[in-house]
Amino acid sequence: MGLIRRLFQREDPEASYAPLEGGSERPDGERIEDSEQPEYSRVDYYVFLLLGVAMLWAWNMFLAAAPYFQRRFQSDERLLRNFQSAELAVSTAGSLGSMIVLTKLQANASYPKRITSSLVLYIVIFFLLAISTQIFLDVSAAAYFVFFLLVVISASLATSLCQNGVFAYVASFGREEYTQGIMAGQGIAGVLPCIAQIISVLSIPPKESQDGAPQQSSKSALIYFLTATVVSALTLIAFTTLLSKPSNRERVRRTLDDEEVDAGYGAAAHKSIPLMRLFQKLYWLAGAVFLTFAITMFYPVFTQKILSVRDPATSSRIFQPAVFIPLGFLFWNVGDLVGRVIPGIPGLTLTARPRLLFLLAIARLAFIPLYLLCNIGGRGSAISSDFFYLFVVQIFFGVSNGYIGSNCMMGFVEWVDPEEREAAGGFMSLCLVAGLTAGSFLSFLAAGA
Helix, strand or coil, rough: CCHHHHHHCCCCCCCCCCHHHCCCCCCCCCCCCCCCCCCCCCHHHHHHHHHHHHHHHHHHHHHHHHHHHHHHCCCCCCHHHHHHHHHHHHHHHHHHHHHHHHHHCCHHHHHHHHHHHHHHHHHHHHHHHHHHHCCCCCCCHHHHHHHHHHHHHHHHHHHHHHHHHHHHHHHHHCCHHHHHHHHHHHHHHHHHHHHHHHHHHHHHEECCCCCCCCCHHHHHEEEHHHHHHHHHHHHHHHHHHHCHHHHHHHHCCCCCHHHCCCCCCCCCCCCCCCCHHHHHHHHHCCCCHHHHHHHHHHHHHHHHCEECCCCCCCCCCCHHHHHHHHHHHHHHHHHHHHHHHHHHEEECCCCCCCHHHHHHHHHHHHHHHHHCCCCEEECCCCCCCCCHHHHHHHHHHHHHHHHHHHHHHHHHHHHHHHHHHHHHHHHHHHHHHHHHHHHHHHHHHHCCC
């Protein structure tokens, strides 16, 4: 608590800032525009989109691979019932702790180095997971659970490095289009792992467990985790190419120590911005992004429990748990992707209406009771319809997450001064991760549903 208290202290007495509505504006109320906004580059946009994909690929990979992990924990009922909530809690708590430290170290931050380090760490983690599908298959569920938590913690550290670095680095460009590209990439990161998971399962003959339930095979999991390794490697190559562009090297040159300019990384001489100052300008958007992702954290627990209403003994493989669970994640993430793309359409953004975004975030609570109407754990459903679950609950819950989250993460640059953008990017990422952490612990309430 002492660390958190110190983060919000040390306010600069020489400057006085109004709340969000008066954020980055002149005395006459006109919003400040950055006259040095760089030219839009489609190549840069796609690199940031790919970084968004890599940023959340690990997160969605763990969720979509639920059938494989269920198989590894099937010998221990307690672990089988709680591993998803434990994964969410450990991951988000680790991310929050990392984000607090990274945000505190903003004064000497090298954001390109943080991004590069995260991608290298992703590659190592995914490769270890791939190896684990072929060796030590006879270890106990408890032993595998320890390994599982270690890779989850490592992935959360990588995600924090990537998230903090990417949002701060993109803020230095001063273009909302690039931030929207990151958010869209995160949406794609939700869709592609689910598709990869479904294809990997369907491409391998079904394997029967002792109780006759279809399980994901180790071979399909191997293909799935190797795919994640390749995605991270390609992203690392793309980001290295982005840094090598003359225009971007010049941007790095203006903020790095002279000794390390040629390397493209180095320790940046940023001015430390007190978090309380940023909160005074961004409290509606910060609150909205916190609530949005806190409420969102209930969907993974419900999704890995909800089964098709069709009879598993006679239905096709797509309605079997090994495919239907990733299919549920796929529908949610398709909705999330659509929601993240919508703000990129002129006239459909709400970045100038932060209070409305906050109210919409609260309204998302209405989706949670809808899950209780579905076939949780095969115990039957109040509404016996896979269409209702997939197209109404999952799609629209995902759309609301993507739309509100993207508007919040795109809009914060409009309410801070240009020199505060990088710090504000780290602050908004901190609020996002704090929401995920709060929601992950609350999700234990849904674990027993």
